[in-house]
Amino acid sequence: MTIRTRFAPSPTGFLHVGGARTALFSYLHARANDGSFILRIEDTDIERSTEASIQAIMDGMNWLGLEWDEGPIFQTDRFPRYAEVIEQLKAEGEAYPCYCSKERLEKLREGQMEAGLKPKYDGKCRDMDPVDTPAGITPVTRFRNPLEGEVEWNDLVRGSITISNDELDDLVIARPDGSPTYNFTVVVDDMDMGISHVIRGDDHINNTPRQINIYRALDAEPPLFGHVPMILGEDGARLSKRHGAVGVTQYRDDGYLPEALLNYLVRLGWSHGDEEIFSIDDMVRLFDIADVNRKPSSFNTEKLNWLNQHWMRSLPAEQVAEALAWQFELLGIDTSTGPALADIVSVQAERVKTLKEMAEQSRMFYEDFEEFDANAAKKNLRPVSREPVEAIRAALEAIEEWTPENLHQAIIDTAETMGLNMGKIAQPLRVAVCGSGVSPSIDKTLWLVGKERCLKRIDMALEFIAKREAAT
Ligand code: GLU
Numbered sequence: 387m388t389i390r391t392r393f394a395p396s397p398t399g400f401l402h403v404g405g406a407r408t409a410l411f412s413y414l415h416a417r418a419n420d421g422s423f424i425l426r427i428e429d430t431d432i433e434r435s436t437e438a439s440i441q442a443i444m445d446g447m448n449w450l451g452l453e454w455d456e457g458p459i460f461q462t463d464r465f466p467r468y469a470e471v472i473e474q475l476k477a478e479g480e481a482y483p484c485y486c487s488k489e490r491l492e493k494l495r496e497g498q499m500e501a502g503l504k505p506k507y508d509g510k511c512r513d514m515d516p517v518d519t520p521a522g523i524t525p526v527t528r529f530r531n532p533l534e535g536e537v538e539w540n541d542l543v544r545g546s547i548t549i550s551n552d553e554l555d556d557l558v559i560a561r562p563d564g565s566p567t568y569n570f571t572v573v574v575d576d577m578d579m580g581i582s583h584v585i586r587g588d589d590h591i592n593n594t595p596r597q598i599n600i601y602r603a604l605d606a607e608p609p610l611f612g613h614v615p616m617i618l619g620e621d622g623a624r625l626s627k628r629h630g631a632v633g634v635t636q637y638r639d640d641g642y643l644p645e646a647l648l649n650y651l652v653r654l655g656w657s658h659g660d661e662e663i664f665s666i667d668d669m670v671r672l673f674d675i676a677d678v679n680r681k682p683s684s685f686n687t688e689k690l691n692w693l694n695q696h697w698m699r700s701l702p703a704e705q706v707a708e709a710l711a712w713q714f715e716l717l718g719i720d721t722s723t724g725p726a727l728a729d730i731v732s733v734q735a736e737r738v739k740t741l742k743e744m745a746e747q748s749r750m751f752y753e754d755f756e757e758f759d760a761n762a763a764k765k766n767l768r769p770v771s772r773e774p775v776e777a778i779r780a781a782l783e784a785i786e787e788w789t790p791e792n793l794h795q796a797i798i799d800t801a802e803t804m805g806l807n808m809g810k811i812a813q814p815l816r817v818a819v820c821g822s823g824v825s826p827s828i829d830k831t832l833w834l835v836g837k838e839r840c841l842k843r844i845d846m847a848l849e850f851i852a853k854r855e856a857a858t
Contacts, residue, residue, distance in 0.1 A: 387582060388421065388422075388580070388582065389415065389416055389419040389420065389421025389422070389582050389583060390416070390421055390422050390423075390424065390579065390580050390581050390582045390583070391412040391413070391415050391416045391421060391422075391423055391424070391581065391582070391583050391584075391585060392412060392423070392424040392425070392426050392457075392576070392579065392581050392584070393405075393408065393409040393412050393413070393423070393424075393425055393426070393447075393452075393454070394426040394427075394428050394572070394575075394586070395409075395427065395428065395443050396428045396429070396431065396434070396435065397427055397428075397429050397435045397436060397439035397440040397443060398431065398434040398435060398436070398439055399439055399442075399633075400439065400442045400443070400446065400632065400633025400634070400635070400636075401442060401443040401445075401446030401447065401633055401634050401635075402632065402633055402634070403617060403625065403634065403651065403685065404587060404616065404617050404625060405443075406446060406447075406450060406452075406634045406647075406651055407614070407617065407651040407652075407654055407655070408585065408586055408587055408614060409447060409450075409452050410450070410452060410648060410651050410652060411585050411612075411614055411655075411656070411673075411675065411678065412583075412585045412586075413452045413453075413454075414652070414669050414670060414673040415583055415585055415612075415673065415675050416455075417670045417673075418670050418671070418672075418673045418674070421582070422455040422456060423452075423453075423454050423455050423456075424454060424455065424456045424457050424459065424579055424581070425444075425447070425454035425456070425457035425458045425459070426457055426458065426459045426460075426461070426575060426579070427440055427443075427457075427458050427459070427460045427461065428461050428568070428571070428572075429460055429461055429462050430461045430462060430565065430566065430568070430571055432462070440458075442633055442635065444458065445635055446633060446634040446635050449634065449635060449638050449644055450634065450644045450647065450648055451644055451648075451666065456579075459575070459579070461571055461575065464571070464574075464575070465565075465566070467574065467578070468560075468566040468570070468571055468574055469564060469566075471570075471574050471604070472527055472559060472560050472564075472566065472570075474604075475527075475529070475559070475603060475604070476527065478603070479530065480529065480530050480603040480604075481527050481528060481529050481530060481559060482511060482512060482514075482527070482528055482530060482556075483511065483519075483525035483526070483527060483528075484507075484510075484511040484525050484526050484527070484528045484556075484558070485511055485514075485519070485520045485523045485525045486507075486510055486511060487523075490510075491507070494507075494508060504553070506555040507528070507555040507556050509555075509556060511525075511528070512528070512530065512556060524562040524563075525562065526558045526560060526561055526562055527558065527559050527560035528556040528557065528558055528559065529556055529557045529558075529559045529570070529596075529599070529600060529603070530556060530603075531551060531554050531555060531556050531557065531596070531599055532551045532599060533551060533552075534551060535550075535551050536548050536549060536550045536551060537549050537550075537551065537554075537595035537598050537599060539594065539595075539598060539608070539610075539611055540610075541591075541611055541612060541613055542583070542585070542610055542611065542612030542675045542676065542678075543588075543612045543613055543614055543615070543675065543678045543679075543680060544588075544591075544613060544680055547591075547594075549595040551599075554595060554596055554599070557569055557570075557596055559600075568593075569593050569596050569597055569600070570600060572593075572597060573597050573600040573601055573604070576609055577601065577604065577606045581609050582609050582610065583609055583610050583611075583612065583675070584609050584610070584611045584612070585611075585612045585614065585675065586611075586612075586613060586614070587613065587614060587616065588613040588614060588615050588616060589616070590613065591613045594611050594613070612675050612678065614655055614678055615655060615679065615680060615681060615682040615683070616682045617654055617655075617682065617683060617684070617685055618682050618683065618684040618685065619684065619685055620684060620685060620686060620687070622684065625685055629685065634647065638709075638712070639712075639716060639742075640740060640742055641694075641713055641739075641740030641741035641742030641743060641744070641745075642690065642694050642740060642741070643694060643697045643698060643701070643706065643709055643741070644709075645665065645666070645697040645701060646690065646693045646694035646696070646697040646698075647690070648666060648669070649662075649663065649664050649665075649693050649697065650689065650690045650693050652664055652669050652673070653689075654683045654685070655678050655679050655682075655683045656673065656677055656678050656679065657677060657679065658672045658677065662693075663693075663696060691739040691740070694739060694740055695735070695736070695738075695739055698731065698735040698738075698741065698744075699735045699736055703728035703729075703731040703732045703735075704728045706728075706731045706735065706741070707726070707727035707728040707730070707731050708727075709741055710727050710730065710731060710741050710744060710745060711727055712741075713741045713742050713744065713745035714727075714745050714748075714752075716742075716745075717745055717746065717749070719745065719749055719752050719753060720752060720753075721752050723752070724751050724752040724834075724836065725751050725833075725834045725835075725836065729833075729834060730744065730748050730751065730834065731744070733826045733830045733831075733834060734747065734748060734826060737826060747824075748834075750819075750820050750821060750825070750835065751834045751835055751836075754839070754842075754843070755821040757821070758817060758818075758821050758822075758847070758850060759817070759821055759822040759823065761823075762817045762821075762822050762823035763817060763850060765823070766813050766814045766816075766817040766823065767814060767817055767818065767847055767850050767851050767854070768814075768851070768854065769851060769854060769855045769858065771810075771814040771851060772848065772851045772852075772855070773804070774800070774804055774806060774810055774811050774814060775814050775815065775818060775844060775847060775848060775851065776848065777800050777803070777804055777811075778796070778797065778800045778811050778815055778844075779841065779844045779845075779848070781796040781797075781799065781800045782796055782832070782837070782840060782841065782844070783841060784796075785837070788833060788836070788837045789833065790829040790830050790832075790833045791829075793828075793829040793832045793833055794829040797811055797812060797815070797828065797829065812828040814847070815828060815832075815844070816828055816831065817847070818843055818844045818846070818847030818848075819831060819832060819835050819839075819840050819843050819844065820835075821843075
């Protein structure tokens with residue numbers, strides 16, 4: 387069997403975490419089985435669909451590396467095809483015009499609700515004699531759902547599901563203006579595109595029996611279905627904007643690596659033993675839709691942070707550096723002069739949770755500061771520090787090869803010569819060079835700041851100390 391899966395978002399907003407996970411599972415199922423992954427944009431709701439959302443969805447998928455093999459296919463390009471199938475169903479008696487007014491349907495609904503029944507179309511127009519066709523009303527088209535029997539499918543995630551046709555009514559497949567509705571277009575598309583596996587959110591589970599009936603009416607074999615459970619927020623309610631759930635590109639802007647978000651998403655509902663770390667290649671090798679959990683999973687930012695740190699440390703620094711460049715750009719920091727970004731990554735990766743923090747904490751490697759942090763300077767740039775700072779300045783100036791090892795040695799030697807412990811040299815030096823008391827190890831910090839900048843900043847610190855001396 388040729389495996390063909392699809393991701394079929396409605397472009398009414400960003401690609402959010404739930405959608406991205408559905409896309410990932412569909413993508414993995416295709417990749418794991420040498421199949422094809424198709425992107426279809428379900429944009430028939432013209433009022434709610436926007437160009438910006440289409441772009442945001444594709445940007446999110448591109449950033450995550452979820453490459454599609456075919457598409458994007460737009461449903462709005464397929465109206466003639468839908469019209470053709472509607473005509474076919476009508477001609478075969480599988481669909482019929484319905485002239486019931488909104489008011490009648492509303493009344494029917496209210497009556498059923500009052501009687502404690504599930505609201506459902508009563509089939510008034512189902513067997514109407516054409517001679518009784520009311521004049522002056524443009525009808526909707528309804529699908530003639532079987533009255534008896536049941537629909538059964540073996541859900542790839544949930545196992546066997548059976549729904550009685552009793553519970554389904556005659557669904558509207560085309561509006562009075564002829565425009566087709568969701569449950570119908572999905573079937574025509576999945577059928578025409580040869581989709582073998584429909585993997586989607588379980589909010590669609592009630593649509594599946596209706597869709598299977600439409601396949602049958604079209605004499606087509608339904609695909610296999612797998613409904614993945616929803617994602618909950620940390621408070622147990624369905625993940626929504628209220629939880630700060632945002633488009634996946636926001637995660638990029640917040641400093642997450644795509645590798646980390648993918649790793650995080652795949653574990654939301656899928657597991658392989660008790661392993662936590664998966665590269666995309668691991669996922670493709672190990673993913674099996676049958677291992678997707680039936681129970682909803684909860685979003686946990688701490689775990690995402692942990693994975694982000696793991697991937698920042700494990701991927702080649704050059705690769706992480708590309709993502710880091712974006713963060714400097716967002717902060718407006720010019721990195722064209724100063725240390726290589728990959729060197730920043732190798733020093734900072736284990737100290738921060740996100741690339742955003744990494745960039746924020748690396749400003750000093752590219753930009754000079756005007757003032758020392760008041761507290762750090764008060765504590766460390768004191769008259770007693772003048773001599774050690776002068777001594778280390780001389781030692782640093784003499785270094786020819788500016789490497790962390792040589793810098794480390796210079797600090798040790800200076801401390802020894804002066805009979806001081808290393809901290810008495812390193813801490814004033816850190817404040818002098820960074821402006822604050824927080825930085826990576828002093829040798830790496832000096833290395834990244836670079837010789838020229840270091841000496842200039844040490845001079846600034848010596849001036850600061852001199853002013854204090856003069857004031858006492
Ligand atoms: N367009 C639907 C949605 O965004 C998905 C349809 C499907 O996967 O069958 O919810």
